[in-house]
Amino acid sequence: MKRVEFLKQFVRYPTLTCAIAESCTELADLITDTAELSQASMVVEFGSGTGVFTEKILEKISGNTQAFSLEINEDFVKETRRRCPEAIVYFDSAVNVAPYLKEAGVEKCDRIISGLPWASFPEKIQDKILDTVADILEPGGKFLTFAYVHGLCLPAGRRFRKNLFSRFQRVLATRIIWQNLPPAFVYCAEK
Numbered sequence: 001m002k003r004v005e006f007l008k009q010f011v012r013y014p015t016l017t018c019a020i021a022e023s024c025t026e027l028a029d030l031i032t033d034t035a036e037l038s039q040a041s042m043v044v045e046f047g048s049g050t051g052v053f054t055e056k057i058l059e060k061i062s063g064n065t066q067a068f069s070l071e072i073n074e075d076f077v078k079e080t081r082r083r084c085p086e087a088i089v090y091f092d093s094a095v096n097v098a099p100y101l102k103e104a105g106v107e108k109c110d111r112i113i114s115g116l117p118w119a120s121f122p123e124k125i126q127d128k129i130l131d132t133v134a135d136i137l138e139p140g141g142k143f144l145t146f147a148y149v150h151g152l153c154l155p156a157g158r159r160f161r162k163n164l165f166s167r168f169q170r171v172l173a174t175r176i177i178w179q180n181l182p183p184a185f186v187y188c189a190e191k
């Protein structure tokens, strides 16, 4: 998707998109490498956008690992499918993930990779999606999500961080990818 098209999505759905450009390759590599995908059996992606993480997920999982993505913006669903024709992408919200796991023949997953804009979500939605994450993740499973550095100055960004540390046994934050627009890092939370 051209940068101007991405910007149009931001103008149409600012709080859902919450970014003026797709994540850069370095951030996509960082989040998918930190997830140690070669050891995963079921990978769920939330908020695929243009498919920048999806592409890396499919590259890094092993042959018998299952993966699918949920995206709430139909134009982004189409763009992820165009970029990654082999990807399974559902046009639905992250909160509705359970039936898609059932369809894949499982109740839980061992990796969740999120591109969701946590710092722009109201408290209720943030809590609801984090409850969903905790519900569908196996013990020992990993939840990976990125955060913009400037989000740490926003009340919702700080609330998300606090929520993450209170719900998960172990939370690590990676180095910052300064070349991302805007600069971002990854949280890796283990259940």
Ligand SMILES: C[S@@+](CC[C@H](N)C(=O)[O-])C[C@H]1O[C@@H](n2cnc3c(N)ncnc32)[C@H](O)[C@@H]1O
Binding pocket: 016, 017, 018, 019, 021, 022, 023, 046, 047, 048, 049, 050, 051, 052, 053, 070, 071, 072, 073, 076, 092, 093, 094, 095, 114, 115, 116, 117
């Ligand atoms: C900041 S963009 C990130 C997109 C992509 N992962 C990337 O890094 O470039 C956030 C994405 O999350 C999607 N999104 C927002 N709320 C969602 C929800 N409840 N369920 C699924 N996707 C959602 C938006 O439509 C958008 O594509």
